């Protein structure tokens with residue numbers, strides 16, 4: 295078993311779609327929270343297998359997309375410091391800030407490095423003691439344990455020239471923000487399988503009951519997504535509200551205990567501004583005070599103090615896209631003034647962004 | 662960037678990070694198994710930004726695939742009476 299092709303079988307996909315068609319009697323609107331699932335849906339055309347009365351809405355689950363413009367501006371500022379080696383996952387480089395992006399800093403001779411793992415950045419700090427290694431710590435709960443591990447390793451090894459510009463966000467507060475909005479249309483959620491691999495799904499049980507909304511923890515392969523939809527539709531049709539787990543091969547109710555422990559050791563919840571959405575209380579992470587020497591916002595307070603408030607491109611509708619209120623092709627700039635080469639907003643850049651997914655897999659169909 | 666993918670553990674070093682060589686369909690990468698103490702050589706793990714975050718439960722995956730196979734078989738059009 296390789297855990298990939300087995301979960302892409304066409305005959306099973308069609309059988310699952312048939313099961314969904316047989317179950318559905320009412321129109322339902324459901325949201326897949328995670329951008330990875332959005333990509334699977336658009337790439338494999340899973341939405342075209344579903345009955346038209348079922349609408350799939352794409353959610354805010356792309357950490358690159360929800361990072362605020364102010365944070366991008368801070369990243370650009372820190373990456374431009376002469377002593378800095380600025381480390382980032384590749385997706386962040388083209389995300390537009392108020393004035394330019396990290397790619398522009400790199401092109402102008404700034405030392406911006408694309409890393410695969412937080413441990414790569416730690417290694418750079420070890421090898422370059424006379425430089426300041428600053429990392430753009432972006433991600434959801436899935437990524438937090440890796441950054442937490444890097445920080446504890448830095449502390450143990452006494453590495454002081456290492457710090458994080460933290461853009462970390464948490465999924466459940468964003469789901470609650472969507473559910474409590476007066477414009478909310480979402481009646482059920484596919485929860486992100488890898489976030490739950492780390493965190494488990496106890497928190498989701500509270501949300502399901504509080505908002506009377508069924509939730510199915512779902513994986514990322516085409517059959518996972520279709521089975522997740524089938525399970526969700528069964529709950530909706532039977533008027534049941536529960537948290538169910540489709541992704542049993544990776545997720546347990548309590549999640550990964552080691553990973554949760556290291557995140558609790560290093561981070562605590564903090565208010566975070568989401569791009570296009572606004573501030574959500576306790577929806578992000580910051581370093582606990584014992585680890586504050588590794589906080590780039592404190593370490594470079596003076597340099598960052600001069601920055602003005604970040605400005606989003608006025609034409610970009612990413613706030614609506616991220617809340618599931620607008621489909622990317624319905625944005626007037628989509629594919630015309632906004633493309634992956636010349637993006638106006640982050641969802642067109644990120645490999646999990648909804649706008650990028652439609653551009654990559656659908657623009658030939660709409661052109 | 663949230664991408665997390667399954668790979669097979671080929672060997673594990675005896676360091677604090679439990680650094681392992683993991684194969685992703687033949688392409689190998691160095692991965693820390695510090696967060697999955699239960700994973701051993703031969704196991705499949707889900708890897709995200711250089712860390713394994715779960716050991717895949719093979720028995721659970723097989724059960725899922727069995728229900729899929731049954732579902733696909735039961736929804737085949739009846740070949741005999743066309």
Ligand code: SF4
Nearest residue numbers: 610611625632639649
């Ligand atoms: S298509 Fe471009 S401009 Fe429109 S919402 Fe998406 S990222 Fe913003």
